[in-house]
Amino acid sequence: MKEDNAQPLSEEVLKTDAGQAPAKKPKFVKTEKTPVEPFDPEALIEVQHLTKSFGELTVLNDISEKIRQGEKVAVIGPSGSGKSTFLRCLNMLEDPTDGYVFFEGNNLCDLHVDINVQRRRMGMVFQQFNLFNNMNVLKNITLAPVHIGVGELRKAKRKNFFTKIGNVFRGKDKKKPLVPVETSAKQIKAEANENAMRLLARIGLADKAKVYPSTLSGGQRQRIAIVRALAMNPKVMLFDEPTSALDPEMVGEVLELIKELADEGMTMVIVTHEMGFAREVATRVMFMDGGKIVEQGPPSEIFGAPKNDRLKDFLAKVL
Amino acid sequence: MWESFYRNFITNDGYITVLQGLENTLIIAIVGLVIGIIIGSVVACFQVAGKRNKVARGFAVVGDAYTAVFRGTPIIVQIFLFHFVIFPVLGIRFDGLIECCIVFGLNSGAYVAEIMRGGILSVDVGQLEAGRTLGLSYATTMIKIVIPQAVKNVIPTLGNEFITLTKDTSVAGYASIMDLTFAFRTLTDGGTNVMAPYIVLAICYLIIIAIFTVIVRLIERRLRKSERR
Ligand SMILES: Nc1ncnc2c1ncn2[C@@H]1O[C@H](COP(=O)(O)OP(=O)(O)O)[C@@H](O)[C@H]1O
Ligand SMILES: [Mg+2]
Numbered sequence: 001m002k003e004d005n006a007q008p009l010s011e012e013v014l015k016t017d018a019g020q021a022p023a024k025k026p027k028f029v030k031t032e033k034t035p036v037e038p039f040d041p042e043a044l045i046e047v048q049h050l051t052k053s054f055g056e057l058t059v060l061n062d063i064s065e066k067i068r069q070g071e072k073v074a075v076i077g078p079s080g081s082g083k084s085t086f087l088r089c090l091n092m093l094e095d096p097t098d099g100y101v102f103f104e105g106n107n108l109c110d111l112h113v114d115i116n117v118q119r120r121r122m123g124m125v126f127q128q129f130n131l132f133n134n135m136n137v138l139k140n141i142t143l144a145p146v147h148i149g150v151g152e153l154r155k156a157k158r159k160n161f162f163t164k165i166g167n168v169f170r171g172k173d174k175k176k177p178l179v180p181v182e183t184s185a186k187q188i189k190a191e192a193n194e195n196a197m198r199l200l201a202r203i204g205l206a207d208k209a210k211v212y213p214s215t216l217s218g219g220q221r222q223r224i225a226i227v228r229a230l231a232m233n234p235k236v237m238l239f240d241e242p243t244s245a246l247d248p249e250m251v252g253e254v255l256e257l258i259k260e261l262a263d264e265g266m267t268m269v270i271v272t273h274e275m276g277f278a279r280e281v282a283t284r285v286m287f288m289d290g291g292k293i294v295e296q297g298p299p300s301e302i303f304g305a306p307k308n309d310r311l312k313d314f315l316a317k318v319l
Numbered sequence: 320m321w322e323s324f325y326r327n328f329i330t331n332d333g334y335i336t337v338l339q340g341l342e343n344t345l346i347i348a349i350v351g352l353v354i355g356i357i358i359g360s361v362v363a364c365f366q367v368a369g370k371r372n373k374v375a376r377g378f379a380v381v382g383d384a385y386t387a388v389f390r391g392t393p394i395i396v397q398i399f400l401f402h403f404v405i406f407p408v409l410g411i412r413f414d415g416l417i418e419c420c421i422v423f424g425l426n427s428g429a430y431v432a433e434i435m436r437g438g439i440l441s442v443d444v445g446q447l448e449a450g451r452t453l454g455l456s457y458a459t460t461m462i463k464i465v466i467p468q469a470v471k472n473v474i475p476t477l478g479n480e481f482i483t484l485t486k487d488t489s490v491a492g493y494a495s496i497m498d499l500t501f502a503f504r505t506l507t508d509g510g511t512n513v514m515a516p517y518i519v520l521a522i523c524y525l526i527i528i529a530i531f532t533v534i535v536r537l538i539e540r541r542l543r544k545s546e547r548r
Binding site for chain 1: 467
């Protein structure tokens with residue numbers, strides 16, 4: 001796919017891109033890469049020809065897919081089929097070897113797009129919880145909102161400072177307006193704390209706010225990890241086997257929380273081995289095998305009337 | 320023999336020289352370690368970041384060369400080189416004490432770099448990834464999450480480095496610095512009465528090191544406790 005049509009396609013890229021945004025040269029398009037296609041504005045996340053290789057091993061092989069607002073997508077498949085890699089490519093934890101990922105119309109593979117800004121709207125929950133061990137639970141949740149909020153406040157103040165200096169030299173009616181600054185670092189912190197406590201109360205762990213993660217159970221840690229992601233008000237949540245590292249008696253509490261989020265309308269992509277959960281919560285199930293999405297559809301079809309032989313094999317093993 | 324030592328130490332005000340030497344030894348060790356931690360952390364960060372960033376890789380190569388040079392030569396040779404060659408050639412005239420702090424800092428930086436690199440790698444990448452998915456930058460995540468844990472993990476090793484460094488300062492006398500060892504050398508009546516001064520010197524080092532060991536233990540325990548509240 002790469003070599004045989006590299007030349008003619010690269011010219012096409014320049015053409016389509018010139019049509020959309022003539023000012024910006026598409027620096028991110030290398031000649032050997034698949035060209036960008038216009039993204040679908042309906043989709044929250046759009047994946048185009050996503051390919052990922054680790055050295056010789058091709059883990060994802062030319063996947064194109066769209067995920068709409070409000071969808072709950074369950075990704076199932078045998079171990080090593082590339083589910084985690086697919087999920088990690090959605091927020092650029094892994095750099096795709098080829099292809100593009102669009103999130104709300106922004107091409108995340110474009111180096112002009114600030115990936116840190118985009119990631120704020122994409123929550124991710126890991127199998128191993130990955131709470132920050134050097135901070136208590138409250139700080140775990142408030143770190144990112146406070147740091148980012150205060151950072152933006154400083155940026156606005158700095159900008160105003162230079163605008164003011166510039167305004168001294170500008171004519172009376174030519175003065176540049178200042179960026180409105182209505183909050184303070186203190187207020188940002190207070191709001192973040194309040195929000196975190198509200199989230200903790202929701203999962204019944206308000207009394208653990210000042211406790212360090214090492215003293216908590218797996219189920220508690222994972223629910224805090226979920227809440228930590230929620231504190232950023234994400235548009236989509238990515239779950240990578242959120243219950244696989246848990247003792248069986250704790251799986252329920254975590255799935256319950258995820259289900260609540262789903263019912264509230266959160267868009268989510270969940271890699272899971274909990275087939276019952278996938279059937280109940282997902283609006284769409286994807287079966288991955290060998291770096292491809294082999295079959296997908298509503299849970300009733302995937303579990304009730306699987307067509308693909310490998311999917312049938314897989315279901316026979318896990319159900 | 321003890322009489323001559325007593326005479327030199329008390330009657331002839333030798334203890335003032337010894338206190339001066341002790342002070343210099345401690346200054347060189349502490350300032351050297353602080354410089355070493357700063358240099359070492361920076362080098363270690365570049366070495367770790369060099370795996371994913373081309374600019375950092377350039378710095379990492381410089382860091383590798385630096386650690387190779389300072390770990391590959393004896394500290395006394397480094398003192399000779401800086402004191403008699405590099406500083407004079409560059410036309411820099413430092414106070415001897417500052418000179419020693421710089422050389423010992425550079426020397427321990429090379430060792431601390433290796434220690435810190437191990438410490439950073441000992442923090443699992445999951446936490447770095449979690450920070451990144453929350454929208455924090457690589458630098459912020461390293462500074463707020465990874466490095467504090469790395470430092471905590473390496474405190475015992477850094478303590479050992481500090482103890483080694485303290486003992487290494489005994490060669491500072493070669494750069495005409497009045498350190499503890501040099502101070503006791505002045506009490507030997509020109510090398511005729513060596514036994515008592517050198518025995519006391521050894522005991523002095525033993526006591527200093529014992530105190531440092533206890534302090535390192537206390538800090539270590541304190542840090543460990545802070546995680547389980
Ligand atoms: N960082 C990496 N380096 C090399 N190989 C990797 C890396 N991450 C994953 N792989 C390989 O990619 C394949 C798919 O992995 P993964 O996406 O984790 O599968 P799954 O989550 O479906 O079990 C596996 O064969 C794994 O060994
Ligand atoms: Mg996986």
